[in-house]
Amino acid sequence: MLRLNVGMKSREGGGAGTLSIGALAARFGLATHVLRHWEAMGLLHPGRDAGGRRRYGADDLTRVATILVLKEAGLGLNTIRVLSTTVDRAARHEILRPTAEELRSRIAAAQASLELIEGGLNCAHEDVTQCPNYRRLIAERIAEQAEPRRP
Numbered sequence: 744m745l746r747l748n749v750g751m752k753s754r755e756g757g758g759a760g761t762l763s764i765g766a767l768a769a770r771f772g773l774a775t776h777v778l779r780h781w782e783a784m785g786l787l788h789p790g791r792d793a794g795g796r797r798r799y800g801a802d803d804l805t806r807v808a809t810i811l812v813l814k815e816a817g818l819g820l821n822t823i824r825v826l827s828t829t830v831d832r833a834a835r836h837e838i839l840r841p842t843a844e845e846l847r848s849r850i851a852a853a854q855a856s857l858e859l860i861e862g863g864l865n866c867a868h869e870d871v872t873q874c875p876n877y878r879r880l881i882a883e884r885i886a887e888q889a890e891p892r893r894p
Contacts, residue, residue, distance in 0.1 A: 761790070761798040771807055778807070786810055786824055817842055855884075 768775045781787045782797075787806060789797040799807075813823045822838060829835050859880050866874040 761800050762804075764789075764797045764799070767799045767803065767807065770804070771811065773807075781807075781810065781820070784820055784824055786820065786827065817846060855880075 762770070764775050764778055767773075768778055778787060778797075782789065787799075787803060789799050789803055792798050810820075810823055813826070814820075818826070822842070826835065826838055829838065859877075862874065862876045862880060863871050866877060868874045871877050
């Protein structure tokens with residue numbers, strides 16, 4: 744679970760209210776090379792101090808948190824980059840729709856797995872394969888596999 748603490752108190756060798764790359768990475772439990780990679784991909788645009796060192800402000804903290812939340816939701820960095828530049832609602836929907844469908848499919852598979860596991864936990868038979876509920880679930884799975892799959 745991502746925990747976000749956006750209190751900007753660090754003044755590590757830079758401007759007031761900004762963070763160094765190390766401080767920002769540490770705040771999110773990331774390696775600094777991850778932030779550099781995200782910058783190279785165009786996901787982050789840190790300011791620079793007089794010495795050319797990256798300085799991250801409150802907007803950058805929000806951006807990093809957003810990237811992490813979207814990654815947890817199953818989006819890839821390229822998709823996140825495209826989303827970050829998309830202001831059109833229809834385009835956003837086109838980008839997110841396949842991910843939403845994939846998540847629904849994974850949730851359904853996880854629900855089916857949970858039903859099977861809970862059936863095994865609640866079965867009074869010594870041999871779970873003799874349990875009527877287990878046999879029903881397996882028969883349903885066999886029937887599903889017999890149906891042609893949609894692309």
